[in-house]
Amino acid sequence: MKYQILLAATLLLGACNRDKNEAGTEGMNAAANVTSDAANPTIDNPNVVNESEAVNPNAPVMKFAEPEFDFGDIQPDSKVHHTFTFTNTGKSPLLIEDATASCGCTTPSWTKEPIAPGAEGKIEVQFDSRGKQGIIGKQVAVRANTQPTITTIFIKGNVLTAGDKKPL
Incomplete structure (x- = not known):
């Protein structure tokens, strides 16, 4: 009986720690993505013409x-x-x-x-x-x-x- 309680406690603690690590990892990944997005924002560069975008034939040259x-x-x-x-x-x-x-x-x-x-x-x-x-x-x-x-x-x-x- 003593071994069963010890085994149950170990499994319970192991499962809790695993859940915390997964949640912690997800949280850290989400935080890293937010930080990365803030540090490297996507900017629309007006100097780059899309291949699918037609050049304005009336534009000044x-x-x-x-x-x-x-x-x-x-x-x-x-x-x-x-x-x-x-x-x-x-x-x-x-x-x-x-x-x-x-x-x-x-x-x-x-x-x-x-x-x-x-x-x-x-x-x-x-x-x-x-x-x-x-x-x-x-x-x-x-x-x-x-x-x-x-x-x-x-x-x-x-x-x-x-x-x-x-x-x-």
């Missing part, structure tokens, strides 16, 4: 005369500028929402008004060579109502050292 500009040799501690010109080759007005440079030493400014189909717009890019040296390559991401929404333009050059300064 940003066509740059030159998508890349080489400043060549750049004097140290100087600011250089280049104006990129583009044409809206699409069928509706083009509106630039934002232009973001790959670093703080590069500053873009752009046409704020809508650019009609067939009209030209401009993006001026300024590069500040202060504290820089050697070969540089920077990009500016232009966000507009085009498809895809991001168009990238590039600048590059060679920032001379103080000993390499060329006379002005």
Whole structure:
């Protein structure tokens, strides 16, 4: 009889612990999923066109005369500028929402008004060579109502050292 009570108690405790572990595991899994979902939310990326989604044939199109500009040799501690010109080759007005440079030493400014189909717009890019040296390559991401929404333009050059300064 003593062994039967001990066996029954062991089975009862074992069953209780197993139930707690399963419930605890489920609870921990649910908590982990919630944490994972919060840390990695699903974001609809407007720059990705679904294969099943048709491209808007009337969307504006940003066509740059030159998508890349080489400043060549750049004097140290100087600011250089280049104006990129583009044409809206699409069928509706083009509106630039934002232009973001790959670093703080590069500053873009752009046409704020809508650019009609067939009209030209401009993006001026300024590069500040202060504290820089050697070969540089920077990009500016232009966000507009085009498809895809991001168009990238590039600048590059060679920032001379103080000993390499060329006379002005």
